[in-house]
Amino acid sequence: MEIRPILSALLRSKTAPLLVAIQVALTLAGLVNALYIVDLRLAASARASGVADEASVFHITTSPVTKPSHEQAMAQRQRDLEVLRALPGVAAASWTNQMPVARSGTTSSYSIDRKQQRPSLLMGTYFAPPGLIDTLGLRLVEGRDFQPGDVLEIDESKDHPDGTFPTTAILSRRAAEALYPGTSALGKPVYLGTGASAPEMRVIGVVETLQTPFAQAGAEGEHSILIPLSVAGQYPRIAVRADRGQRDRAMADAEAALRKMSLAPRVVILRSTEQDRTGRYRNERTLAWMLVAVSGLLLLVTGSGIVGMTMLRISQRRKQIGVRRALGARRIDIVRHFVVENVLVSTAGIAFGLVLGLVLNRLLVTHLQLSPLPPYYLVGGALALWALGILAVSGPAWRAAGIPPATATRSV
């Protein structure tokens, strides 16, 4: 195929091809960045929380109308647990202070040496009894779960000597690796805060995954610690795992049962982990779908732009095409002419678009904390736009190839 004559024809009427090239460049730059963000957001919202079967797990938060004494609160919690465990369809129930991805909970800083100036790690802090690991379906990969003897009950309304704190802890794997990179954290100390009075705990177990309630982006979202501390708390919370497929019925039963057995009026709120997940990632998903829609529109608009421009160039060259046909060009030759022309224009646009895409990504990195674009996005985007160009040009080109050779001899 003779490229040189096509190129010189292009250079003689620059405006229309230039407009197409600009469109291709803008589309490529927008597309790769938008899709990269979509991928990041969707990947983030698909991260495992550590709960084995999220469809079966829910949690109940009760808040008493008047503040009960420590003893009353503990008694109420014990009775709630007994009632819940007795319900048909409930497989397990444990008290906790917070749930993964539920967007409400406690984060504290920890260190591995009291003499540290700055703490080592900020971790989502779960106050957990023996059995919470089982209720949530967390996978214990090292060590053991808590035993009843590990649990320390503290009455928050009373003063306690410094350092009154549980002495054992279980870490998520990510947290263990961050605190003790390269070695097993099992048996090693973790301190709450820093300084001489920071309470010391020994790591007795490591779970595969446990996200924090906030499920932050990056590794931070998986830095969790379980501590066997039993307090009344402002909002007593109970995690429940229903039998598979029984969650909705179990939730309804649990709500009715807890209301019936309330001694004092209290607010009872039930939420499934699935609801928590939807709520946590709603904004991510909205943005992702918005970007997908914009990406689709980008391709559509550019595709229609290429179709329009090809049709313009064909209508300008009807006679020329007729002459070519009269001189023996086959239909495929005419199609090839326009396709090659488009590929040349697209390539120029793509080259410019790659630069533009990287510049845009650089801007997003500096202004909006995005991570740098992986190169394969650029390759994929370039291929997609080449394909789009060929696809968009071939329809009008086939129609152009249908121009009869007799056009050449007609004067008007």
Place this chain on the structure above:
Amino acid sequence: MLRYYLLLGVRNLVRSPLLTGLMVLTLAVGVAASISTLTILHVMSGDPIPHKSDRLLVPLVDNGPVRNYVPGTQPDDRQLSYRDAANLRRSGQGMRRTAIYDVAGAIEPERPDLPVDQAAGLAVDADFFAMFEVPFLRGAPWTAAEDASRARVVVLGKSRAEKTFGAQDALGKTLRMFGQDFRVVGVLDTWRPVPRYPRLQNGSGGALAGEDGIYIPFATATDLEIPNTASTSCDQDAAPKAGYAGFLDSECTWIQFWFEIASSSDRAALHQHLTRYAAEQRRLGRLPRDAPVQLFDVMEWLRYMNVVSNDARLATWLAFGFLVLCLVNTTGLLLAKFSSRAPEVGVRRALGATRGAIIRQFLAEAAVVGLAGGLVGLLLSLGALALIAQQARQLSMVARMDWVMLGTTFLIALATSLLAGLLPTWRAAQVTPALQLKSQ
């Protein structure tokens, strides 16, 4: 003559519906994308109380520990400790002042087995209502005397009052919350500032959505030992002593504070006072960081609190990039359309049209495309906003169009189409009359 050009534009566009439709749609989609994102940005970054936003000020006292502190960095939290809030309440500085924190309680039903209704709201000082110009439907704010006596009084938000009392007049009624009987002294009219600038870090919907149901005196709330339900930040080195008293005495930060000054020129004096206050506290052994006290007016505070999220900015950037693409595309389509009309230009020029007349005619045609694109774009953006509001409840309050944005829609559509029309029009005006006369 403009009417003639517009008429010609409409007629020409109607006579090639496919190309016109494509142009109008391209433009509409571009306009809709930018307008819907811009609307969100516009509402998010708007001034919620324009006539006094420079007279409402937030003080920020850094009471963090000196360990881990890098001088010049911002405080760990953006709230105040009870100790600072209490001192500032007593200071008498500014024309009005209020401390704010989040409370959530349950409204006790008559029988224990009935479902309990949860009510969330704010603990504030009496000045709150005047400072933020909160509209009252019934009654009035409680008095300073009631603040001092820790009266059990409550002001209800409009929807809260309707939910609890239905069609009855709530004023003077009693609500049992936090184990106490609260007397309703006022009912608010609809009040939903966007953003919710008085308390951005709230526990009931965030900076943009949600509504407070109850307002009780700050002094009453702390007297009843009602805990804060929004974020509380405590440093591990200075863990609070046991009990509520220990908590109040700690360096935990959990209170939002506002001053109202009589004139924006009083700001320097207030700042000076706060700096003296911090120095005095430092002499008493507090505030080890020795960081300067900061003061923010409403707009500064919204910026400091990053009310406009990066996602909103990102979406707006992308949408405008998309609009540029639509602009280039429309330019191409107009070029195709106008260049096919070169014979017409030749004839018109021969019949006495000046180059200017041709330019006006074709720009008017582009403008017609712009107006049509604006109209379709407006409908599309209303649809998009409805979809966004439905998808993200956080955005439901900001995904609303006002007159400014309505005007902006047409302005953007018109500007885009005229910009897109410039090159094709210029090319059309270059057609020399002589060349096109010989044959069609």
Place this chain on the structure above:
Amino acid sequence: MLRMHNLSKVYRTQMIETHALRGFDIDVREGEFVTVTGPSGSGKTTFLNIAGLLETFDGGEFTLDGVDVRGMRDAARSRLRNEKLGFIFQGFNLIPDLDLFDNVDVPLRYRGFGAAERRERIEAALADVGLASRKRHYPAELSGGQQQRVAIARALAGSPRLLLADEPTGNLDSQMARSVMELLEDINARGTTILMVTHDPELAIRAQRNVHIVDGQVSDVLRHPASLVEGGGRTATSLQ
């Protein structure tokens, strides 16, 4: 009415200079019907374009209805064209997107007439060419002869002083051509000066005067060519 003296026009490309007109002299008096003939490339279209103020010229003098048009700016030439000249083209050059009424309306709009006057003139012009009843039809719905009549109506609606016609019958069959020619003669009889380029010797000799152009110069002016109808072979030969 139209007077050119020693006029020249040169087309330049990067490599060649073509002298389309040189030392060109012509004087068309008011009320005349002049035909212009000449072989392809002789410069007759260039002459007509310059006469119609569609193209500029490089040297010489040109006055149109007493106005010296040398160095006139584009906008001024457009106005002069609009007020004093009417055009009829071989390809009719009606605007396909406008109906007959609006086509005739085009020059009147640029003239700046009020709505009432425009309507009056358009209806009169269309009536003159016998198409008043079809004013809301589009050009594509008419025969070639009818389209050319509309073009004539459009040219006349603004009451031009000079009508320029470029092969007005070139695309028409002989019967239609004759009727268009009769219409033009009728218009001329009512006082409008006409300058017509044609290939057709039969038409050329029907005019009061025929100007023959060869190589960008007037080679021959025949007065009262009608007297030569019998021995018309001379004109025909020179056309080859």
